[in-house]
Amino acid sequence: MRISLTITATLCLWLSGCQSHAAQHAHTAPDESLTNTYWKLLTVNDNPVVATNNVREAHVVLHIDSTRLAGSTGCNTLSGRYQHTGQQLTFHPIATTKMACPTAQMRSEQAMLSALQHTKRWEISGSRLELTNAHGEPLAVLEAVHLY
CATH class of the missing domain: 2.40.128.270 (Lipocalin)
Incomplete structure (x- = not known):
């Protein structure tokens, strides 16, 4: 029981970290090029x-x-x-x-x-x-x- 709870908690933390990281990069627009813009x-x-x-x-x-x-x-x-x-x-x-x-x-x-x-x-x-x-x-x- 303890092992499955630990695995579940770890998985939740890992998934929320991935979502946070993805959300940060989704809002950051790439820099435009100086030339030909x-x-x-x-x-x-x-x-x-x-x-x-x-x-x-x-x-x-x-x-x-x-x-x-x-x-x-x-x-x-x-x-x-x-x-x-x-x-x-x-x-x-x-x-x-x-x-x-x-x-x-x-x-x-x-x-x-x-x-x-x-x-x-x-x-x-x-x-x-x-x-x-x-x-x-x-x-x-x-x-x-x-x-x-």
């Missing part, structure tokens, strides 16, 4: 970025081929190059189209371009990408968007 801009300098109707949302894609950067500021399209080694990330001359947009969009564009120019490090947690400067201060937060 559509990164939608959420915040710049802790200020939320709001997309305007009938205007492309601010985003970047770091294409793995030719280390090419492409995207939109929410007003103009952007392109350029990037360098990435480990957790270090820098963006090299970034070119944009020169359309005029409403003042709020132009301010957001300038903040985004400044954040990209000052980026030195990156970190991905789940579907969020954080860009930081040389001192580790946050510059921008982006979120991975799956297009299909």
Whole structure:
């Protein structure tokens, strides 16, 4: 009787431990890839970025081929190059189209371009990408968007 009770108790503890372990991993999303991912801009300098109707949302894609950067500021399209080694990330001359947009969009564009120019490090947690400067201060937060 004692042996079956001990076996039952051990089995229950073991099974509950497995369920707890499985539950922890079920809620943890895998990290997205830095490259070839559509990164939608959420915040710049802790200020939320709001997309305007009938205007492309601010985003970047770091294409793995030719280390090419492409995207939109929410007003103009952007392109350029990037360098990435480990957790270090820098963006090299970034070119944009020169359309005029409403003042709020132009301010957001300038903040985004400044954040990209000052980026030195990156970190991905789940579907969020954080860009930081040389001192580790946050510059921008982006979120991975799956297009299909």
